[in-house]
Amino acid sequence: MLKELRLTPLWRHRVKDPVNILAKTPGSSVTKEEDRGSHILRSDWVQLEENVVGCISCSLFQDRTKTVFGAGDKNADWLFIGDVPSTEEDTQGEPFIGSSGKLLDNMLEAVSLKRGDNIYIANIVKCRPPGDRNPDNSEVQQCDPFLIRQIELIKPKLIIVLGEIAAQNLLGTSATIDSLRGSLHEYSSIPLIVTYHPAYLLQIQSDKEKVWQDLCFARNIMQNELKDS
DSSP, rough: TTTTOOSSOOOOOOOOOHHSSOOOTTOSOOOHHHHHHHHTTTOOHHHHHHHHTTTOGGGGGGGOOOEEEOEETTTTTTEEEEEEEEHHHHHOOOOOOOHHHHHHHHHHHHOOOOOBBSSEEEESOOSSSSOOOOHHHHHHHHHHHHHHHHHHHHHOOOOOOOOEHHHHHHHTTOHHHHTTTTSSSTTTTTEEEEOOOOHHHHGGGGGGHHHHHHHHHHHHHHHHHHHOO
């Protein structure tokens, strides 16, 4: 059935190496950026959140109200990753609140999931870009070690990526979300599924049925993961 629906696994392996993210300066053995990345990747939860709150490594800190670290069960099997904080999230410091958050909660409820219960939610970028623009590559790279460490600490069994921007960055591709949906990918040996961002669904409600398909696919993958564990 999965084959007929074109839902058979399409594995894409991408492990982000902090040495590549935080490159060395010619003639030096270790750069300040590499020191920063290494420090972040050794952090526990408390240290990691402190690093995010105090981060001034890119210009986004100048306009933020609050950083948006992430929230939920730190031992979750399910990890949901979006792109950037919204205006409401920037104000309150919490991911996926407001209209998008309510829709995400409804999406979770549709497959018998609940925010905070075996679920962690984060974004690839921890500060809201001015004017709600898309983050640029340098901004994403500065936040990469934070997300890498969150994933290492959580050790999720499945990652659900919400939206094209987050999907392209995590998978290292320029492919469209429509071509990434419906297939099983991989991030650092963790199964990964791509679906639409709730903010997009508020604009294009006709695609909610596709998200239902994606979440059912995710639920089936998770059931298989739990059987094998």
